[in-house]
Amino acid sequence: MPEGLSATQRASRRFSVDQNAIVTGGAGNLGLEAIRGLLEHGATGIAIFDLLQTLTSARSEIQSLHTDFPQANIITLEVDVTDDKAVEKAVEETKSKLGSINALLCFAGVVATTHALEMSPAEWRRVLEINTTGSFLCAQAVAKHMIASEQGGSVVFIASVAGQITLFPQPQVAYNVSKAGVLHMTKCLAAEWARYGIRVNSISPGYMDTILNSGDGLAAARKMWLERTPLGRMGAPDELVGTIILLCSRYAGRYITGENVNVDGGLNVF
Numbered sequence: 156m157p158e159g160l161s162a163t164q165r166a167s168r169r170f171s172v173d174q175n176a177i178v179t180g181g182a183g184n185l186g187l188e189a190i191r192g193l194l195e196h197g198a199t200g201i202a203i204f205d206l207l208q209t210l211t212s213a214r215s216e217i218q219s220l221h222t223d224f225p226q227a228n229i230i231t232l233e234v235d236v237t238d239d240k241a242v243e244k245a246v247e248e249t250k251s252k253l254g255s256i257n258a259l260l261c262f263a264g265v266v267a268t269t270h271a272l273e274m275s276p277a278e279w280r281r282v283l284e285i286n287t288t289g290s291f292l293c294a295q296a297v298a299k300h301m302i303a304s305e306q307g308g309s310v311v312f313i314a315s316v317a318g319q320i321t322l323f324p325q326p327q328v329a330y331n332v333s334k335a336g337v338l339h340m341t342k343c344l345a346a347e348w349a350r351y352g353i354r355v356n357s358i359s360p361g362y363m364d365t366i367l368n369s370g371d372g373l374a375a376a377r378k379m380w381l382e383r384t385p386l387g388r389m390g391a392p393d394e395l396v397g398t399i400i401l402l403c404s405r406y407a408g409r410y411i412t413g414e415n416v417n418v419d420g421g422l423n424v425f
């Protein structure tokens with residue numbers, strides 16, 4: 156322990172997240188697990204941004220969050236992240252209901268497994284619009300609030316190892332490009348917003364054990380994925396939580412910005 160640190164400064168090394176967060180795609184597989192992790196680590200308020208269809212199908216999981224964390228203020232907002240006006244309105248509503256916005260986590264995303272020669276322009280645009288543009292629009296709207304509050308904050312994008320290497324065997328050029336964009340956007344926004352005390356980082360999951368990677372049609376692919384994953388298994392959704400807490404914590408993570416953390420069982424090494 157360096158000499159001269161006060162008790163308060165030492166306490167400030169904790170990994171706690173005693174603040175409010177917006178989680179886009181928060182009713183999805185990884186988003187729900189992230190929210191549970193944030194609440195377990197002291198988050199006081201959560202705004203779940205997602206499509207009506209997913210908010211409806213995840214109703215019982217969201218109800219369990221209310222039951223398990225009765226002291227937390229958990230709100231749900233129907234938002235399409237590609238709709239800039241809807242995003243701005245939802246961020247405004249979050250601010251008025253939660254009081255402050257200290258962290259943003261962007262999980263909203265889609266995958267298209269289509270060969271490049273067969274991909275329609277509409278499908279290409281949809282994947283980039285949701286994964287890259289949607290993440291940007293949410294970060295921009297939240298950053299404006301963080302700047303106005305003069306409190307700074309933390310933005311965490313969910314990229315993918317697919318943004319760094321060409322995954323095999325599934326053809327998913329639009330997805331891979333969309334996530335490469337998210338990775339570079341992380342660095343650009345970290346550079347632009349550091350002066351406001353806003354840190355911007357990303358997490359790149361590998362193959363997580365979620366619906367996205369399930370289904371009978373993927374059995375052969377799953378076998379190949381495991382062969383290329385040094386830890387030899389898929390990740391559990393809650394295995395992102397430690398990194399999320401580090402990056403969102405205004406204590407432990409306060410000198411980390413512009414960084415990507417691969418949470419992938421080693422998939423990126425090949």
Ligand SMILES: NC(=O)c1ccc[n+]([C@@H]2O[C@H](COP(=O)([O-])OP(=O)(O)OC[C@H]3O[C@@H](n4cnc5c(N)ncnc54)[C@H](O)[C@@H]3O)[C@@H](O)[C@H]2O)c1
Pocket residue numbers: 179180181182183184185186204205206209234235236237261262263264265266285289313314315316359360361362363364365366367368
């Ligand atoms: N599951 C994995 O193995 C894995 C690996 C790497 C990266 N990721 C990324 O993690 C994120 C979450 O993945 P997941 O496995 O939880 O998938 P998921 O399908 O369960 O969750 C995605 C969520 O995004 C929401 N969404 C989609 N389009 C939206 C829109 N236009 N506006 C608002 N919300 C929208 C969906 O309703 C859903 O709740 C995605 O960005 C995905 O690319 C997942």
Ligand SMILES: OC[C@@H](O)C(O)[C@H](O)CO
Pocket residue numbers: 266315316317322325327359360361362363367368
């Ligand atoms: O094809 C599956 C991919 O989306 C994968 O789940 C992930 O993006 C690997 O990082």
